[in-house]
Amino acid sequence: MIEPKKSKRFQRILAHYLTYQLKKHFYRVWIDDRREAGKSSSGHLILANHSSWWDGLMVFYLNHYVVKEDSYAMMSQKGMEDFSFFRKIGAFSVNPDSPKDLVTSLKFAEKCLQEKKTVWIFPQGKEEHLEKRPISFMSGPSFLSERNPEISVSLVTFYYTFRHDQRPELFIRICDERVDHNQHQSRKELTDILRTVMEKKIESLKADIINEDITSFDLLLKGFPTNSEWLTFWKRRK
Numbered sequence: 001m002i003e004p005k006k007s008k009r010f011q012r013i014l015a016h017y018l019t020y021q022l023k024k025h026f027y028r029v030w031i032d033d034r035r036e037a038g039k040s041s042s043g044h045l046i047l048a049n050h051s052s053w054w055d056g057l058m059v060f061y062l063n064h065y066v067v068k069e070d071s072y073a074m075m076s077q078k079g080m081e082d083f084s085f086f087r088k089i090g091a092f093s094v095n096p097d098s099p100k101d102l103v104t105s106l107k108f109a110e111k112c113l114q115e116k117k118t119v120w121i122f123p124q125g126k127e128e129h130l131e132k133r134p135i136s137f138m139s140g141p142s143f144l145s146e147r148n149p150e151i152s153v154s155l156v157t158f159y160y161t162f163r164h165d166q167r168p169e170l171f172i173r174i175c176d177e178r179v180d181h182n183q184h185q186s187r188k189e190l191t192d193i194l195r196t197v198m199e200k201k202i203e204s205l206k207a208d209i210i211n212e213d214i215t216s217f218d219l220l221l222k223g224f225p226t227n228s229e230w231l232t233f234w235k236r237r238k
Contacts, residue, residue, distance in 0.1 A: 001104045002080045002093035004072055010088040015064045018057055023223045027167040030217040033066065034175045035154060043113030043148065044069060047141055047194070048156040049202055050122035051130040054170075055158060059120050060089045062156070062172065066220070072112050073120040074105060074140075096125055096138065106140055113144060113151050123194070130160065130202075137195035142187045149181045157201045161209055166226040171217065173205050 022029060046067070048059060056075065063071045075086055077095040094105035109119045124136045145153060159171045177197060185193070208214065 001095075001101055001108065002077070002087065003108070004090045004092045005087045006090050007088040010085070011060075011064065014060065014085075014089060018061050019221070022061070022221055025167065025223075026221070027165040027169050027223045027226065028219060029170045029221040029223075030172065030214060031062075031066065031220040032171075032173040032216045032218070034173065036176050041116070043116050043151040044118040044154065045113060045141065045144055045151050046071075046118060046120045046154045046156055047123050047198065048120060049130075049135065049158055049198060050124045050127055051158065052127065052160055054160070055122065055127075056086065056091075058158060058170070058172070059156075062174075063118070063120070066174075067118070069118040071118040071120060072109070074109060074122070076126070077101070094140075102140075106143055109140075110144055110148060113148055119144075123198070133199060135195060135199055135202075137191055137198070139187055139191045141194055142190040145179050146181070146187055146190060149179070153177045153179050155198060155201055157198070157205050159202065159205045159209060163209075166228050167223060171205060171209055171214070172220070173201065175201060 048055065056073070056079070059071075059073055063069065072090045072092060073086075074094050075091040077093045080086055080091060080093040092105065092108055093101075095101040109121070112119050121141055123138050123141050125138045126136070128135060141153075145151065153176070155175050155177050157173045159173075160168055161171070162168050177194075179190070179194075208216070
């Protein structure tokens, strides 16, 4: 397992650079933060869907500017090898093809949670098309929740879409999720429950966007003006 090696200086630099890149590539980034007020006194497990290259960077951006917790993120072995700088923002590797390495990574995640830190996981384990159903869902989150029932769990849904402008928009919704451990369900059953909840939240977010109902969202980031906006500006000047 490749362990994280956080650097506050690097994180500050990356945050500024990423802000510029997001403004360049997205028209708007919206957020609907439905978490309960108050910081959890236990570890915090955050699960997010994974459909884009941007997701890993968005986890960092979201944590840096919104969640603001001492966070660590599980990332594929190959991704860590290709982009080693992720170590500096709290990423640690996982190799699902190696049972021994997988257990080591889950134990590290559990250690972070027991130290009341935050752990981000993409349960799909790989990028999948945003509209694929059912989504893949690995058993790692249920393993951690089952062994540490006191931790809080949140779900983050990312939805990338084109609407009425030249560049795409990104909608993010964060929700707390109460995991009931009193039903004595198996780990497989708990995994299926979490997968179903994640799918429903993606579909709910999708429906709001299709129906143009974005009243619950706040503007997190406004992109640079598009070509169409510049053309409209010059047209008005004539």
